[in-house]
Amino acid sequence: MSSVFLRFSVGFHAARRSVRGVGCLRDKRLWGNFGPQVTAGALQQTPGRTYATNIKAQDSTTVKKFDAEDENEILEKIKNIFAEEERSGHVVPVFKKALLHGNKVAIKDQINEYTYHRLYAAAKRLSAQISNLCGSGSNARVTFLCPNDALYPVVQWACWFSGQVAVPLSTRHPTELLKYFVKDSESTLLITTPEYEAVMKPISEALQKVLIVIDHTFIPEIDAQSFILDPKNENVVRMAGQWNIEGVLSADFYGKSDAMILYTSGTTGNPKGVVLSHKNVNAQVNCLTDAWQFSSKDCLLHVLPLNHVHGCVNALMCPLSVGGKLIMQDHFDSHNVWSALLGINTPTKDRVNMFMGVPTIYNFLIDEYDKIFAKNSRMVEYIQNHCEKNIRLMISGSAPLPNTVFSRWYDISGHRLLERYGMTEIGMALSNPYVEDKVRQRKPGTVGLPLPGVEIRIADGDNKTLFTCKGEGNKGFWAKDEQPVYTKKPDSKSEPIIGELQVKGPNVFKEYYNRPEETKKEFIDGYFKTGDIACYDDGSIKIMGRSNVDIIKSGGFKISALEIETHILEHPSIKDVAVVGIPDDTWGERIAAIAVLRPNFELDLETLKVFCTDRVGKYAVPSVLKIIDEMPRNAMGKINKRDVIRLYFGQPQKQEAATSKATDPASENKSTKSTSSSEPTDNESKKSTTTATTEKKS
Incomplete structure (x- = not known):
């Protein structure tokens, strides 16, 4: 098979007008009003050439706006459909939930701001191209390399819309490692953006894979008055008196299929692909949105890499699953982050109330604070007052948070960081409380108790159970504000309990891709063996260290x-x-x-x-x-x-x-x-994570 390159966009820049070859096929079941997709015939054209599809954005002037009664009626029916699917044990992927938040802004990045409607339309369009190349619902692996901007969820959603497995890569990985990920995951298709085309094109040629290149113009312009659930937009269809989602796979499909492969370093030396099913991802998202009380009012500042659980699940999928908003910066810069946190030159609608980072990021923010603000008493007072009043939650993850950073950040912002613990294989498993009271406290160096739906045990060297605990939503440790104060520490013991931390629950990954023996040896009695030593003491768990010194935690x-x-x-x-x-x-x-x-x-x-x-x-x-x-x-x-x-x-x-x-x-x-050398290494998040989340000083 020869490699083929395809470039898709809505409008062309002048530099792209010389691109040759257009393949067109209209499949209104998948496309709605959004037109052409590449045919198999187009793929048989000259190998190595970049093909373009000239797609015009939908003419919003032809769309009749529903009245409020129509909108509310369809919206309620779609909500009921999703609720019934979840009650039946099925999964409602995050891209489908975008239908509930149509004209609300989902993401603002360095280029523009994008509503849920626009992201959904772009994902739907791209999914048709993916289905044409891979086959709808084929669970093919699709590897993609995108910057930290709105194109990432477009590609991710398109993979799931089409019924494929998303394999995100990091822009910081060397070419040989990227090539290894493509080969190891047995990916059928590669997708990237113009800034990384020079990186991915040689890989596609070497491995004989089709490469699609998209840019921001691929995301269609849609009139703010166009209702995402208007049947004219062909996202929903009424059949036999029932409303159905148009062009998506069945709820049963997502309940039985894989969603992502995230790569993590293993003790064998070769990175392993962690397979997360849609049920795994759904469980990971739901436990965090419940425990940390995400809502559609949240606006989160996102600076984390998107090939890790911290950046991909915690910081991206959680807010998008509930209709929240993301301000996405393409990389971490302490000056830009402080500007965003303080709302400097920022419209009210774009002011953030949540932030997630790694401990190294907080160190840099503290350094910047000391250089710029610390000697100005008025700024010191303003920063603390602003953070206490306007920021709901701050999260630091992917490495243990030093007590000195915890204390200093509290002094600066009035927020206590809430540490948590997780891994690529399990998502987030443990967390300090979101709600603090006389019993529930965020103690520096501890990671709290199991998140809702997660069960843990501490076992000795012979795998004898020493301690067990399971998190429950809206109960006990995770009771909401309006409920009675949590007054009892679960299974309190007079002496500390120390052993290996093991985790069980719907959040735990399915397998290491194509590594059945390695998968098998990581489980015992249904629990995943984290390899980390934990200590339960005084109603909270502390991670003591790793049982395997061949894994190094550096900069996240x-x-x-x-x-x-x-x-x-x-x-x-x-x-x-x-x-x-x-x-x-x-x-x-x-x-x-x-x-x-x-x-x-x-x-x-x-x-x-x-x-x-x-x-x-x-x-x-x-x-x-x-x-x-x-x-x-x-x-x-x-x-x-x-x-x-x-x-x-x-x-x-x-x-x-x-x-x-x-x-x-x-x-x-x-x-x-x-x-x-004192030169720092890059700071991102990977397999094992201890996160910190902040709330107001009490």
């Missing part, structure tokens, strides 16, 4: 040390290497490489960083290099990395180990050389 990522070691060993100077995480207040952990060189070879940190940058993501490049004569191994040839950290970097809890000024007990040994 969960990184496989073994994968980095594999690449470093390709360097001609390296004979042996161990990669470890050393504590750091800003990044959580910094990545350190302890290496044995081949005879007569030399290596410095900058050389190693350049070598690694082409092979791993920037966030996985070591910032510390220590050269030693011989790697300490046991009689079985294994390295005890905990001993290595103690030997070469002192006590693990000492931050100094992460800097070039580290107090190194081995530094007097002339055979050991240490090089360190």
Whole structure:
């Protein structure tokens, strides 16, 4: 099969008018009034060429506006349809819920603002193209690389609209890793945007995959007076006296199908595809919207990467599932975030009341605050008053939140960060309370109790149950404001209970893609083994650390040390290497490489960083290099990395180990050389997450 490139947009820029080849097919069942899609015949044209479909936006002047009675009648009937589907155990994906919020603005990004109606129409249009290429409801994998803007949900929704499995990629991954994800997921189709076409096109050519390129002009202009449920828009149809959603697959399909594959680093060194079904995603979204009380009034500032649960599920799907609004910035910038949080030069309708980040982001925001605001007493007072009055919730996730950051942010904003815990495989499992009272408190360093619908247990080394607990919606720990104060700590014990945290519930992933044996060994008695050690004490759970030191948490990522070691060993100077995480207040952990060189070879940190940058993501490049004569191994040839950290970097809890000024007990040994860089790595979220959410000072 030859690779084919397709470019879709509503209007063409001048540079695209020379694009050749148009394939047209009108299928009104899928398209409604939105016209053409590419035919199989068009795909057989010259390989390597970019094809365009000249699609005109719907002429809104032809659409008759319903009166209020008509609108309310159809809206109530669609709500009843969704409610009945959920009562029957089916799933209502987030893109279908967009029908309930038509002309409300869903997303404002760097380009424009987009209503739910416009996003739905664009997703519906793209889904027809996807169905034509993959087959409707075929559960084919569709890999896509999009920036942090409105095009991401358009592509995600289009995959689900068509009945495919969405596989989002990160813009920070190197080409070889992107190619690995496409191959490992056995993707049928690739989708990207113009800014990443140069990255994805060589991959599509190498792997002989069709590549679709779309830009913001693909999202149609729709008159604000056009009702999304007006039958003229062909989103709903009346048959035998009943209203039905037009062009979507059955509720039964979504209840039995997969939604996403998210990649996460594993201890084997190769990233594994975590398969989340629509039921998994639905459970993850519902437990958070319930526990954290999302509503259509929320406006969330989004700066997180969208290939992780934190950015994709928590920060994107949760607000969109209830009709909320997102202000999407394409990357984190401390100045821009402060401007948005404080509503500087921002219309009232775009002022945010929620924010999600990783601990590293909060560190940068605190640094910016100290540089710009801290010496101005009026600004200090204004910032705290503004945040207390206008911001409902702030979330920090993907790594443990240092107590110093928790306390400092409370002093700055009047908000107490609510930490939570989750992983790619389970979504969010534990959370500190949204509502605080005399018993329910957000304690620094703890992650609360199970979210609604999630069951956990703490087990000893023999998998004997030491403690169990299950979260219930609107009860006990998760009771709403208007209910009686929660006064009893569940299963309170006088002594702390310590063991491995294990999780069970509809939120837990289906499988690792094409890895049945690895999937099987991660479960016991129906529980997923997180590999993290937890302590239950005084009505709350604290994560003590990982049972596997080969996973490093840095800047929100969960990184496989073994994968980095594999690449470093390709360097001609390296004979042996161990990669470890050393504590750091800003990044959580910094990545350190302890290496044995081949005879007569030399290596410095900058050389190693350049070598690694082409092979791993920037966030996985070591910032510390220590050269030693011989790697300490046991009689079985294994390295005890905990001993290595103690030997070469002192006590693990000492931050100094992460800097070039580290107090190194081995530094007097002339055979050991240490090089360190203070340059930060990228800060995003990955597999394991401990999130913090803020609310007003009490």
